[in-house]
Amino acid sequence: MQQHSGQHLLSAVMETHFGISTLGWSLDLDTSSVEIPRKPTAEEQEMIQICCNKLIRDLVPVTVSSTKEAVSSLPKDYDVTSGLVRVITIGEIDKNPCCGTHVTNTGYLQQIVLLHLTPVRGTNFRLHFVVGDRVARLLTKSYKSLRTVSADLSCGIDDVEEKVKSSLELTRNLQRKEKYWRFIVAADEANRIRMELERRGRAYVYRAEAGLDFLTNVSIQLGQEITGLVVMFSGEGNNGGSIIVVGDPVKVKNMTTRITTILKHVKGGGKGAKWQGKVSKWEKGEIEQMKQMLEIGENNAYC
Numbered sequence: 001m002q003q004h005s006g007q008h009l010l011s012a013v014m015e016t017h018f019g020i021s022t023l024g025w026s027l028d029l030d031t032s033s034v035e036i037p038r039k040p041t042a043e044e045q046e047m048i049q050i051c052c053n054k055l056i057r058d059l060v061p062v063t064v065s066s067t068k069e070a071v072s073s074l075p076k077d078y079d080v081t082s083g084l085v086r087v088i089t090i091g092e093i094d095k096n097p098c099c100g101t102h103v104t105n106t107g108y109l110q111q112i113v114l115l116h117l118t119p120v121r122g123t124n125f126r127l128h129f130v131v132g133d134r135v136a137r138l139l140t141k142s143y144k145s146l147r148t149v150s151a152d153l154s155c156g157i158d159d160v161e162e163k164v165k166s167s168l169e170l171t172r173n174l175q176r177k178e179k180y181w182r183f184i185v186a187a188d189e190a191n192r193i194r195m196e197l198e199r200r201g202r203a204y205v206y207r208a209e210a211g212l213d214f215l216t217n218v219s220i221q222l223g224q225e226i227t228g229l230v231v232m233f234s235g236e237g238n239n240g241g242s243i244i245v246v247g248d249p250v251k252v253k254n255m256t257t258r259i260t261t262i263l264k265h266v267k268g269g270g271k272g273a274k275w276q277g278k279v280s281k282w283e284k285g286e287i288e289q290m291k292q293m294l295e296i297g298e299n300n301a302y303c
């Protein structure tokens with residue numbers, strides 16, 4: 001009831017003082033909204049809220065009446081001659097047909113708080129708001145969240161915004177550095193693999209912490225023309241991992257046949273010089289088995 005009467009008051013204030021008509025509305029469980037044809041400026045939003053709350057403090061009567069006369073905002077398909085029109089009036093500011101239940105006085109609304117705007121359908125906007133008891137409920141919930149975040153960030157509530165900004169900046173810097181070092185390590189790994197390929201005709205890479213992006217990076221730096229065989233794999237335990245096998249097509253095929261025999265949770269695909277697989281889970285001992293298979297001598301049937 002508070003949300004519905006609050007919506008009538010909000011729509012009336014926007015229409016009367018700011019020329020913003022209400023095209024639709026929605027009263028939801030947590031917050032409500034009105035659809036409006038344009039985005040009000042920050043100053044307008046502030047003034048709309050001040051104006052609504054003044055009318056709440058003024059304890060304006062909300063009255064219900066019935067009439068046989070057509071009211072301006074009545075739907076076009078409504079036939080007034082076959083019944084009455086129920087009208088809700090808020091003092092001097094609003095007179096609207098409505099069949100809903102309402103408070104008897106704007107004082108019962110306690111307070112209206114405008115929240116955020118979301119764009120909808122072309123240039124329209126949805127203006128979200130809360131009224132009455134929900135204002136306190138939302139404040140308590142938001143304050144609790146803010147306290148939790150400030151405790152996590154080890155700072156006072158007033159410093160949360162600044163701390164989040166500096167943490168995001170730090171994260172971006174670390175991501176840039178990580179990308180750089182990942183590239184350097186992948187380049188080093190690719191060089192080591194090239195030397196191994198020259199010496200033994202095969203090589204392998206295993207990195208527990210690496211992901212598919214690292215293996216792909218090494219693979220890109222190795223280039224297309226690989227003679228011999230390279231097996232790259234990553235991850236550990238229940239987190240699973242990735243496998244890339246590149247090189248001579250016959251050797252790639254033999255190796256992937258062997259890999260899919262050894263590993264219980266692997267799926268992959270590819271043909272010719274490259275095969276790529278995903279391990280959803282590494283069983284105990286499987287990584288060691290892979291390493292042993294790849295380390296055995298020149299007469300290894302699979303290499």
Ligand SMILES: [Zn+2]
Nearest residue numbers: 004098099100
């Ligand atoms: Zn209504």
